[in-house]
Amino acid sequence: MNFNPKHILGIKDLSAAEIHFILDSAASFKEINSRQIKKVPTLRGKTIVNLFFEASTRTRTSFEIAGKRLSADTINISASSSSVVKGETLEDTAKNIEAMHPDIIVMRHSASGACDYLAQRLKCSVINAGDGTHEHPSQALLDVFTIRQHKEKIEGLTVTIAGDVTHSRVVRSNIYCLTKLGAKVRVAGPRTMLPPGLEKLGCEVYTDLREAIRDVDCIMMLRIQRERQGKTLIPSLREYARFYGLNPENIKLAKPDVIVLHPGPMNRGVEISSQVADGPHNVILDQVENGVAVRMALLYLVSGGEPLQQN
Amino acid sequence: MSTESVEILDLDGVNRALTRIAHEIIEKNKGVENLVLIGIRTGGAYLGEQIQRRINDIESVTVPFGSIDITMYRDDLASRGHLAVGQTDIRFNLDGKRVVLVDDVLFTGRTIRAAMDAVMDLGRPQSIQLAILIDRGHRELPIRPDYVGRNLPTSRNEQIKVDFDEQNIPRAIYLLKG
Numbered sequence: 001m002n003f004n005p006k007h008i009l010g011i012k013d014l015s016a017a018e019i020h021f022i023l024d025s026a027a028s029f030k031e032i033n034s035r036q037i038k039k040v041p042t043l044r045g046k047t048i049v050n051l052f053f054e055a056s057t058r059t060r061t062s063f064e065i066a067g068k069r070l071s072a073d074t075i076n077i078s079a080s081s082s083s084v085v086k087g088e089t090l091e092d093t094a095k096n097i098e099a100m101h102p103d104i105i106v107m108r109h110s111a112s113g114a115c116d117y118l119a120q121r122l123k124c125s126v127i128n129a130g131d132g133t134h135e136h137p138s139q140a141l142l143d144v145f146t147i148r149q150h151k152e153k154i155e156g157l158t159v160t161i162a163g164d165v166t167h168s169r170v171v172r173s174n175i176y177c178l179t180k181l182g183a184k185v186r187v188a189g190p191r192t193m194l195p196p197g198l199e200k201l202g203c204e205v206y207t208d209l210r211e212a213i214r215d216v217d218c219i220m221m222l223r224i225q226r227e228r229q230g231k232t233l234i235p236s237l238r239e240y241a242r243f244y245g246l247n248p249e250n251i252k253l254a255k256p257d258v259i260v261l262h263p264g265p266m267n268r269g270v271e272i273s274s275q276v277a278d279g280p281h282n283v284i285l286d287q288v289e290n291g292v293a294v295r296m297a298l299l300y301l302v303s304g305g306e307p308l309q310q311n
Numbered sequence: 312m313s314t315e316s317v318e319i320l321d322l323d324g325v326n327r328a329l330t331r332i333a334h335e336i337i338e339k340n341k342g343v344e345n346l347v348l349i350g351i352r353t354g355g356a357y358l359g360e361q362i363q364r365r366i367n368d369i370e371s372v373t374v375p376f377g378s379i380d381i382t383m384y385r386d387d388l389a390s391r392g393h394l395a396v397g398q399t400d401i402r403f404n405l406d407g408k409r410v411v412l413v414d415d416v417l418f419t420g421r422t423i424r425a426a427m428d429a430v431m432d433l434g435r436p437q438s439i440q441l442a443i444l445i446d447r448g449h450r451e452l453p454i455r456p457d458y459v460g461r462n463l464p465t466s467r468n469e470q471i472k473v474d475f476d477e478q479n480i481p482r483a484i485y486l487l488k489g
Binding site for chain 2: 001002021024025029031032035036040304
């Protein structure tokens with residue numbers, strides 16, 4: 001098959017075959033990152049704008065490196081230094097950037113649906129780098145890529161995602177991604193952090209972390225968002241750590257070859273103990289490494305021209 | 312489809328051509344020292360393995376073999392829907408090596424241009440040579456092969472098909488007239 005999407009806005013719109021195609025492409029791009037000369041001419045002459053209305057180090061750097069390794073010109077715009085603080089609307093900001101003819105805009109925004117909104121109004125491609133509590137497709141793809149790298153398949157695995165599910169775009173994208181590929185997904189967290197209707201997305205819901213991680217293949221811990229709602233939904237970080245933190249004791253309930261993922265940045269001692277974060281089960285830095293390859297694949301796939309008819 | 316298909320080389324013909332190419336590679340390089348084979352995916356990679364096997368039969372030395380995918384180096388990416396990118400698998404250093412690129416059909420030369428750029432990004436070989444099973448003409452770049460299985464003048468609307476069996480061993484070569 002071949003897959004030439006115009007935008008990447010979320011996992012929800014993708015089929016299992018398209019997800020596998022992205023992952024296979026990422027596997028091809030991964031090889032470049034271990035070369036001495038880490039650059040291919042594939043996107044020469046293309047301009048990529050990283051438009052980040054929310055703070056981000058990992059994702060923005062990852063997209064920037066991905067673009068540069070494909071020889072594209074990447075430009076970063078962050079909200080704190082932009083005209084947003086001067087009162088410009090999202091559409092005006094985007095239209096102004098579009099007037100400079102970029103080929104791809106990679107955007108993060110605090111409003112759910114902001115990327116869809118722009119994609120309908122701009123001529124260039126839009127890649128969602130996280131919109132509100134909606135989706136974060138590149139994160140889910142790199143998570144699944146990392147799981148596939150360690151487990152060699154996704155189908156039939158049981159994956160537990162634990163933490164603040166309500167406010168996590170990473171969870172939503174991961175639930176779509178993992179269930180489409182045939183994995184069983186469990187979500188766990190305190191009641192205040194579990195939105196209603198999770199069962200409808202095809203996952204099992206737990207409020208006891210110990211039960212949730214029993215005999216699972218993968219555990220994905222979510223960050224307690226201290227700067228956002230995290231504080232008001234739980235009595236204290238210490239209590240949260242005690243009941244919902246992953247530590248060397250409770251991890252024994254999972255399969256012996258369980259892998260532990262975390263989208264970062266980690267709160268050591270809160271949702272994950274340092275022993276687990278640095279322990280033999282963690283694949284957290286693999287996730288970061290694979291993130292570049294996955295984002296190279298996304299940039300490559302959205303920047304194809306109109307497909308020529310074969311022959 | 313009213314495509315007419317003519318057999319250019321049968322199984323014996325393909326095998327003789329590959330064996331001759333293997334001998335010529337050894338002769339021209341005065342042995343196999345510093346020699347490496349790189350097949351251009353996918354057809355060239357299958358043929359490269361065959362040439363590696365034949366060099367081993369003659370010299371009792373297994374020369375390093377790798378495969379290269381040139382999709383990321385194509386010059387027509389902007390004008391067409393992006394193709395699936397395949398994996399490059401070269402597990403040895405290319406610095407100072409005599410690289411023999413292997414491909415099935417040589418046509419415009421644009422694939423070879425891309426392959427040479429891809430090889431250069433992986434190291435600094437001492438030389439790059441080109442082995443081709445079928446040279447069908449119509450070059451658009453100053454590229455010529457060092458080893459040729461068969462020269463076959465074609466018209467632009469004809470196609471060459473190299474037929475591989477389930478083990479990726481070449482079986483026959485056909486000319487398809489459009």
